[in-house]
Amino acid sequence: EYASEEMQNNEKVVLAAVQRHGRSLEFASEEMQNNEQVVLAAVQQNGFSLGLMYWTPEEPYSDSTTLVQRGVDLAITNSDLLMVQIPWSPVVDSAHTAKWLAKLALDHDRKLGISLDWMNQDRLGLSMREGQPWSFKNDETSRRLVRDGLELVQTYRPNYLVLGVEVDFLARMVPDEYRAFVSAYLVAYRAVKESYPEVSVLVTF
DSSP, X not given: OOOSHHHHHHHXXXXXXXXXXXXXXXXXXXXXHHHHHHHHHHHHHHTOOOEEEOOOOSXXXXXXXXXXXXXXXXXXXXXXXXXXXXXXXTTBOOGGGGHHHHXXXXXXXXXXXXXXXXXXXXSSSBOOGGXXXXXXXXXXXXXXXXXXXXXXXXXXXXXXXXXXXXXXXXXXXXXXXXXXHHXXXXXXXXXXXXXXXXXXXXXXX
């Protein structure tokens, strides 16, 4: 989620790092490379996926390029699943923000998960991005959730699509809105699974 101009600038740093290193980001040390092998071996043996969600720094740093590079290296090296959480609302197009991490997952043979975060940071209600109110009770919101879910899967081919993050907060804070979300979620779930049955569609609590 890009809450400030500084965070958008950090995305540019990440993209520059990816372009500089091409299809294989250099791992910071031999120890990190060994850790990667340990993680992948554990996954293969136990049949589950381990992954990290990388967040770019919210504040500018003098060594931001090094800091972001280190964070990306750690996420890739110690994960076989990369998760990207993007802001979502029916009034703002933010699907493109998944592009850079989706590219990393593809280039480094990692599974990919995309999560749609449509709640305020305080988790007290819906995020009114751009100051425009919206609701899951609106049929247009449901249609937009379906459209964006299908577009994300078609464009980035994630293994997992999370259509709501920490939705239990909405259930507690705004029960009527939560019930409306459940109805919209079921429509989007069926649409995505009908076209892409191999994708796991879910919410998180």
